[in-house]
Amino acid sequence: MSNDISAGGRLTVVIYQAVAAVVLLLLMTFGLLMRYSQAGGLDLSEDLFYQLMTAHGIGMVGIAAICGVSIMWFFLSQYVQLTTEIFVLNLILFLVGVVMILSAIFLGGFAGAWTFLYPLPRISGGAWGPSMAALHLGGVLLIGVGFLLVHLDCGYAILKKYGSLTNALGWPTLFGGPQTGKFQHQVDEATPPPTVVASTMVTIVNILGLVSGASILVITIVNLFVPSFAISALLGKNMIFFFGHVFINATIYMAVIAVYEILPRYTGRPWKSSRPFLAAWSFSTVAVLIVYPHHLLMDFPMPVWMLVMGQVISYLSGIPILVVTALGALAYVHRSGIKWGMAPSLLFLATFGWAAGAIPAIVDGTIVVNSVLHNTLWVPGHFHTYLLLGLVPMALGFMYFLIEEEGSTIDLAAFWAFIIGGMGFTMTFLMAGAASVPRRFAEHQPWMQGMDTLGSAFAALAILGVALIAVRFLGGVLASLKA
């Protein structure tokens, strides 16, 4: 590690995480309200349900990105020279965007879901007007611009130090000559650390994803006021899912840096960029860009080769990083004599959650299976597994690392409440999906309600766990500010 993070940079990271902790809890509560309302235990109006769904969806995606980018920034800034001002600007744009989004949703009635599927924002059937759709989409655009600036800054800093993106992905080592014996030392020196490799991958894919996202946002906003300015609904969908898939996946690719950096401090086994590691990340850079058609498997007018590619790449793309990261985490922990604290426990759990979430995703990425699972609760089942049990524990583990707290009995109880609640919650989603229950239904008919109450109970348990952890983190931050 070449340099330490600046005090200002560190403080900004802590503020990012504090915002994340608070908003995460709020949005999880929104989620519980939705789930319990589906169970019939609560009577939300359909308008309010879809507003909560929109806020929960876009808010969680944004917070996942806030968690991911702050973890990446924290560790990457120890290897390359990042601009703190841009990082601060991103947070400000994010907060302004959030105010716009929440006003559009809860004051203006906007409920077009986080996927704002063209042309739904313009054609709401009377639920909201074009100005509120514009306010919402403008907020999303503003947030996107903030993240784009951070990624450009990261890309610039990486290029300055490593000369090219392929260098920063470790290609000289990956495709280079002998790596043992007397060459070992040289190779170790020249090979970029896992943090740089992951950051480079994210820089590449997220810049492309955000440009696509910004384009479709602008098109949709213009279309609100000039309906004759229209594009094909299928093109709009391609652009949205390209952006959406890349952006949400990048949140984990950033957050996983916490695993690479923090876990070794407990196991005493450094996480190095081995050749399989480098190969996996380079492969995934391409795969994450071309796999998005797996969201369009039920769009029959799509070129069939693209849809088959969506299936094939779904099978292949999850595998390398997962086999490398999950198996890596297992190998680094196995018989390491690790001293478990909250940070390593949560990070270890996170690699499990990520891998576990990929299983139902790959199953559903199979075209003939997608015919009976697409847009059922199976889908929230799979992505809550890797977001709630993968990304969130990465962020929570990072929080414990920041406040340098190993944890007491209460923390341990929170940890297990979180695991049991989270597993139960996601499993009940999957079971409901397998029972053909549609996703995004404000009202569940009696036959759809089988898992709803149980799912809500598990969700409440998971939220309790996160609440305890969030309180611990915020308390730790306040204490360190006073000191």
Place this chain on the structure above:
Amino acid sequence: MQEIAWSITLWLTIILAVTYLYVAMKSGDAADASSVAGAAGSLRTWLFAMLAFAFVPVTLMTTADLPYGAGASTGKAQVVNVKGFQWYWEMDQEEVKAGIPVLFKVEAADVNHGFAIYDEDNVLITQTQAMPGYTNNLKVTFTKPGTYKFLCLEYCGRQHHAMEITLNVTSN
């Protein structure tokens, strides 16, 4: 199909969870890192090889019979024209026969909808998207007579959950 998807998912998840629990329990007694790394390396190679080996047959098997391209030949299919509106379906037939293919020509009038077919036991049989400006052709042969139900599986606004229409399938 749903049961297969669920069993595969459940069992793989259980195997994964047991592996994690095992490693967590064995984490205490320290061993030499290089011995573990060696074992993990060969396990990784083995896993990759197994996945690579399974990949081709699984891909061939699952892509042999894709739901696409049904519109090309109507044949002796019974054609049903369907259109999705905010928030109802319009269908130009009320009844079709079992045992003979049905070709659903699915369109949307305003925004994206999802056309999903449920049988009398509320099992999702198959689906396609309904998209403004496009026609999605979905071919289904109903084997059992009965009343089938169609729900919307693409979020389309405030009454999305209430879009429902039925079709009678009579015995041939």
